[in-house]
């Protein structure tokens with residue numbers, strides 16, 4: 482009797498599984514979207530579950546060789562289509578409808594709320610409209626001074642290890658610099674992460690960012706309730722640290738709102754400097770405080786979502802970008818020599834001269850080096866969307882309730898668009914090289930309506946910090962080689978090591 486019951490239950494489950502997936506499988510078959518062989522109920526869960534974090538990049542390339550630039554994976558009832566064909570990427574990224582993020586991002590909500598990165602539909606449209614002017618050129622111009630000052634702090638710290646022999650893992654060093662920069666530009670406060678990484682707020686941001694990276698890689702940690710059940714201590718710690726961050730952000734918002742209101746009601750002229758004599762400048766947060774949607778200002782909670790989103794999106798990504806770029810420069814002395822010549826031409830040899838926005842715009846070869854580095858090591862290696870209805874992409878239809886995954890790390894090394902795809906060749910991006918590039922084949926900041934809103938900010942920050950290091954040090958190669966892994970952003974399992982030697986000239 483017991484055996485019969487099990488057989489019955491299994492049969493019901495198999496029929497349900499077949500029916501539940503039928504429409505999606507019909508479309509996959511109709512449009513010949515291939516994928517690895519399926520196991521009933523489980524789909525490809527056994528195979529995908531075996532992939533270790535440091536194998537995912539290689540496995541995805543392997544599967545592209547087998548199945549091509551569009552392929553499907555079923556994990557239980559969840560269908561994912563991986564797209565690296567730019568013919569289809571163009572449809573996906575430029576669509577005004579296909580803007581819902583895949584459910585893989587949901588574990589970030591407890592920190593970021595439904596801010597710009599995670600919102601969708603009308604809320605996203607409204608926020609994008611409000612936030613776009615926040616990154617106006619005039620505002621970015623003021624940030625250059627912060628980029629310069631904070632990279633000055635970094636250089637001072639690095640001098641202690643710059644003996645030309647010590648291998649320095651540059652990733653954590655850059656991370657603290659990037660945190661100082663984003664806190665000061667987004668919230669207008671100095672958090673002194675480089676001087677004191679143990680400050681409660683700094684520790685909380687670094688720790689929650691690390692937990693989020695781990696949640697991304699650990700399927701049982703992704704859903705809040707399952708994370709709480711399977712790792713109660715880590716869950717509790719994450720919630721406590723999130724509360725620390727929210728309390729800090731809230732306090733800054735209230736303080737700056739009060740200051741703004743006082744300024745608006747006060748008849749006296751405001752001094753142009755703060756109480757320690759530094760020039761007052763707008764932070765991203767101040768622009769949000771003054772913004773309105775249909776005549777209504779944003780609430781403190783609305784603003785907190787956005788400031789937390791900037792704090793998250795605006796430091797790990799640039800850390801990854803700067804670190805891998807320094808690594809590539811360390812291994813290409815000819816490129817380094819050209820960079821130093823350009824820097825000497827544009828900024829001069831006086832190491833104390835502060836960099837300006839004009840200088841940054843003139844560092845054209847550095848821009849090509851950064852672009853090529855973002856191609857080889859894209860800080861955001863993969864993004865995901867979710868279809869809410871059957872969606873036509875040119876000559877195919879992707880079924881509703883499908884995660885679309887776009888592996889930038891693979892698109893950006895597609896030999897069809899980048900000959901010698903693994904070679905570091907900044908000249909691909911030299912403006913007058915005559916190379917015509919399809920914007921969808923090169924999109925480390927994504928493309929279309931949901932592209933990176935902080936793209937210009939990020940490139941200026943990268944140019945400021947990298948040029949500051951080059952003005953002060955010769956960058957030398959160190960062991961071990963990097964081993965890129967997708968850990969929410971692109972990191973290296975072996976760290977990102979370089980050696981530094983003070984420049985005498």
Ligand code: HEM
Nearest residue numbers: 597598794795798799802860861864926927933934935939
């Ligand atoms: C090298 C550094 C960076 C890279 C490579 C990068 C890349 C990206 C990519 C690929 C996306 C699309 C994400 C998706 O569709 O899921 C994105 C979105 C976003 N980025 Fe960046 N980013 C960088 C730096 C920054 C910085 C510095 C900020 C803010 C200060 C920022 C703020 C955002 C925001 C708010 C979004 C969401 C935009 C929206 O959905 O409308 N990013 N970024």
